[in-house]
Amino acid sequence: DAKTTQPPSMDCAEGRAANLPCNHSTISGNEYVYWYRQIHSQGPQYIIHGLKNNETNEMASLIITEDRKSSTLILPHATLRDTAVYYCIVETDKLIFGTGTRLQVFP
């Protein structure tokens, strides 16, 4: 079973920041937090991952709380093309996908 809990859906206005939360209260010390997204009918796409520190890349930022029990994925300027299902995964040796958050970006 997935070790993460995410809200089933969220909305975001185009151009605004999308903040997607994830709870992973049972995470252990060597487990990374990964984020993937899946745009309709395509294979999942890697976004970002982190262990303890906050991470940023060209797509997004990942904020992990100090106790590592939750994290937030931030898309700084959401576009319509960011409409997708976003999966937060706590990973050791295989990716176990939960139900994810369906993000709808509206004009």
Added chain:
Amino acid sequence: KAGVTQTPRYLIKTRGQQVTLSCSPISGHRSVSWYQQTPGQGLQFLFEYFSETQRNKGNFPGRFSGRQFSNSRSEMNVSTLELGDSALYLCASNPSVRGMNTEAFFGQGTRLTVV
């Protein structure tokens, strides 16, 4: 650099038949994982191969099997197809040499329909 290639993209089979799906990972990637995606169950992990050995396995019946060749290409086979096997089958390749599923790159999938 070419991405993960899955063939065929679409397939229709009859109940009771068997099917083989193919996945060519990104060059240099030694880990290949397979997933089944259905509307009811979501994305479920089938198995992972690393250097021709199955390293992880999900909770699927023995009708689902796979293998990996020396060039890292992988195939999965489903025997005695059931209607419930209709799904999108996704393959992911992984560059990690540590044996962990870091930054997996997914193919477009093979959509299997069982009639």
